[in-house]
Amino acid sequence: MAIVLGPNRYGKAETRLVSVARDGETHTLTDLNVSIALSGDLAATHLTGDNSGVLPTDTMKNTVYAFAKERGVGEPEQFALQLARHFVSTQSQIDKAHITIEAYGWERLGPHSFQRRGDHTRLAAVTVTAEQEQVVSGVTGLTLLNSTASEFHGYPKDRYTTLPETRDRILATAVDARWRHLTADGDWAGSFAGALEALTTAFANTYSHSLQQTLYAMGSYTLSQRPELAEVRLALPNKHHYLVDLSPFGLTNDNEVFIAGDRPYGLIEGTVIRDDAPPAGVEWYL
Incomplete structure (x- = not known):
């Protein structure tokens, strides 16, 4: 060996x-x-200590x-x-x-x-x-929330499933995103501001049936608005908000009072790619 x-x-x-x-x-x-x-x-x-x-x-x-x-x-x-x-x-x-x-x-x-x-x-x-240059920009810790316009239902269920289906929920996430540039020169400030605006606009304007759907909408809209970008990679933790049971107090809860969950949380990850863009010169990670 x-x-x-x-x-x-x-x-x-x-x-x-x-x-x-x-x-x-x-x-x-x-x-x-x-x-x-x-x-x-x-x-x-590494092998001999020759520095x-x-x-x-x-x-x-x-x-x-x-x-x-x-x-x-x-x-x-x-x-x-x-x-x-x-x-x-x-x-x-x-x-x-x-x-x-x-x-x-x-x-x-x-x-x-x-x-x-x-x-x-x-x-x-x-x-x-010596042969190539690759630039990736991004953002982390961008916390976004829609107080409605989000559903989650129609998913498979087994003996361990307790989550109830919902037609109206809070959707919140802390965006961790990276986007690869097509070239190693450009208007970096303008590109960052534009990508950030595209991500937040898509989140706000997407009626969501799943956080996966929202991820794709955010990535695809960003690419449509920013022609200098080749691909967008996103990691979206689902910042769960749970309805508080107010029935012991004789009160109803019509999607008004929530507990903000900390952990565990769902984590949705994905890449949206411009199909005519050249592949990355070197591997890169979110």
Whole structure:
């Protein structure tokens, strides 16, 4: 039996970067969490401890901060592309750089005052090799709720089924979505804002017979509105809301009073793809 080294990579995870762009008295705040993963000809360090091809992860962290000063940050996709291109072009032993960024939003209160926005986190993931570049954007923690216009019935039942069918329910979810771009250049800010608007519009306007149906409606509408995107991947937890039994108090409950469930929860996942789009150059995950 032979034992060999399989796929591997290494990098610096979760480098926190806060950048203040000072344009006179009006400042712009950027708040990022940057993770770097490099792969390539790294067998020697695993097999013999030879570190001649191992760029220190501390250097990767320093590069993030230096690039923020020298080049500015801008949109997370563009910043990730700059970092990934740098590592692939300057480190001959590295053939792939994967950069992921979480971007935390702040609302402006004044020229230099801000309030943290907690409704969602913007995401960007970039993979660069010598031959190709791939950009994926996304969002996590986007909590949406329809108080009606949702049903769930007609499902198979067995001896363990206790869930009653419903023709009117609350539908709520915390959207975790990623979308792959067709090219590695574009209007990143406009594309993100447009995709986010499409996702929320489709959720609000879909009369839902299942969360699976809503997932497909959100993905397909986003692709129809954003021609720069190749595919959308969605994970939608079903944030259950259960009717409270008010009968012990002599009261009826006409879909008015609910318990918001925490766990367990249903998790619906799926991908919606533009059928004429080229396949992803490298595998990517939600």
